[in-house]
Amino acid sequence: MMGIRIIEENCTGCAVCIRACPFNAVKMENDKAVILDNCTLCGSCADACKFDAIDFQAERGTGMGDLSSYRDVWVFAEQKGGIADSAVFELLGAGRRLADQLGEDLAAVLIGNKVRPVAQQLIAYGADKVYWVDHPDLEYFNDELYADNLSYLIQRYRPNIVLLAATVYGRSLGPRVAARIGTGLTADCTGLEIDVDTRNLMQTRPAFGGNLMATIVCPDHRPQMATVRPRVMRPLEPNSGRSGHILRQQAQLKQDLKTRVLQVVEEAGETLNLLEADIIVSGGRGLGDPKNFALVEELAKTLGGAVGASRAAVDAGWIPYSHQVGQTGKTVGPKIYFACGISGAVQHLAGMSSSDIIVAVNKDPDAPIFKVATYGIVGDVLEILPLITNEFKKALGK
Amino acid sequence: MNIIVCIKQVPATNDVKINKDTNTLVRDEAQSVINPFDTYAVEEGVRLKEATGGKITVISMGIPKVADILKECIAVGADDGILLSDRAFAGADTLATSAALAAGINKIGDYDIIICGKQAIDGDTGQVGPELAERLGIPHITCVRKIEEIKEDYIRAQRMTDFGYEVIECSLPAVITVVKEINEPRLPSIKGMMKAKKAVIPVWTADDVGADKDKIGLRGSPTKVIKTFTPEININTEIIDGAPEEQAHKLVEKLLQLQIKVPV
């Protein structure tokens, strides 16, 4: 029987288990440990106990049995209108490394309409094989059809690892497919490594808004599936001379489709797409007034960058939600990120801390944003920002 | 229209504090709240009910204390709350959570639409909604920012994407997950609070919902956390001093050395 129990005779009340529990699920009562209701049976306390005072018999599921027939690392090649999402190349870079370490092939799964040219590109970026499914009905991303096709290929070819970008589409398709196959899926990973002993994929991801990192494995089920945060992994230099196999696959279609995409609307607006921008200038509550966002926009325009915002600025109604960066907004990773009047709350950092260079302007020298900034300026953003814009204009001859 | 809303309890604190030595949560803020995204899910359910009539049931898998949060949902307009609580559910990852919820929802039976939050702020996965839909064999739409039209067996909605939005239709029953843009949740009414106070939240165990023990809880979870740690921030911040003009000048000089390409 699965369960956890304190063996009172052995418990010395040392409280090591309390510190070991990541879920606050142990407390001390009359110098004896007590397991609370919110215990998730992770076993950390039992591992930590030096006195064999925790009887822990959490029976894990048996899994899928023999896993040796599952081979190769797959990348789902998300594309729109025949153009691959930039995250796909990052995944191929990461996937290549994993495949080489495992001595397996790297394959991409390409689903769409008239997307053959993308296949060649996927090979240039590191794929050994491309499973290519092409049909007019697959023109637009459709959860139902794409899930049918990806699941079919997984069931047929049995990959060891399947990576998807943690985009809106990837985070919708991934769980649908994982549930159909009955395997695990780790969301929004920022680190992927192979464990040398077990050959399992170790998937590291932020939780609690980036306060805590967790490393997760999927030991007894295949494929090991993960969505991967865009702009964290590095793509390889493309090599158009690389050779690989393009394997055309029959499209899985059905008559009684339940889901239809009626319209796809791009809302780039005045500014560049935050996810693709090399430079992002973001404003926060420190701007003090919605009209001061003009200062942010001016610098962004001068540098050909995009405009971002903290949640406080969005909640105040200064700028639309689509500009929000952070845990509940977008995750970005530009070359330069300007944080103007942003305190640097963990939820904001969760969305931008993988930027190459972070510039912070804040009047409070103790603002947490300075802990992650490459360059910090302590000062009044309303004064400094126009000066920075002017300096750039001068230097760039604008 | 019969509406089911899935809600999750999460730690209440804005900035979850982590003990750097042990890599664990600091425990003085034991208070828990409804996952913020789920408040939009509940509100959307209430609005749908107001528009089409019917009934809203909120369901959660969690510890007994979660009953209080289900009552809060009744205070803002839900009709019933159901709590799935059992040691056998403990240790669930998203796949096992979706199995437990699917079993509970199948016991509730008659439903037209299931509404989830976009993601839970503790795990940030956003996986439970689509996994639940797959288990129930019904379609799903994630990141819904607006329901354009809903009829007996059909929904048309706007889904937020990375580059804008798209309009999707699907048959009902279906699962949708909602983003913050969709509405502004209301505060509880006096009448609602009275109703919540009197409400009794049934607690269903794994046996009550006929859940397959191999599919729920730790046993039904393919993924396993092997390590937690505090993220390392090893940045040497360079603070640029001087008068404002000087600061701006020095900064721009440093940045220009990076040879950034600026489109003209």
Ligand SMILES: Cc1cc2nc3c(=O)[nH]c(=O)nc-3n(C[C@H](O)[C@H](O)[C@H](O)COP(=O)(O)OP(=O)(O)OC[C@H]3O[C@@H](n4cnc5c(N)ncnc54)[C@H](O)[C@@H]3O)c2cc1C
């Ligand atoms: C579940 C949850 C999810 C969240 N998701 C997100 C998210 O996705 N994105 C996000 O950004 N936040 C998010 N938050 C909110 C986050 O916790 C912070 O509240 C928010 O980021 C603060 O925004 P801010 O830095 O603009 O405002 P504040 O924290 O108010 O900071 C303003 C800063 O400006 C400085 N300042 C003021 N005046 C000036 C001046 N004249 N010159 C220079 N500096 C000045 C101040 O010193 C201060 O540091 C989330 C919170 C929760 C609970």
Ligand SMILES: Nc1ncnc2c1ncn2[C@@H]1O[C@H](COP(=O)(O)O)[C@@H](O)[C@H]1O
């Ligand atoms: N234990 C749970 N009980 C009920 N609903 C849940 C539970 N966990 C997740 N959900 C729902 O699934 C959504 C996404 O959660 P997650 O996949 O954990 O990020 C939440 O916003 C809830 O609507």
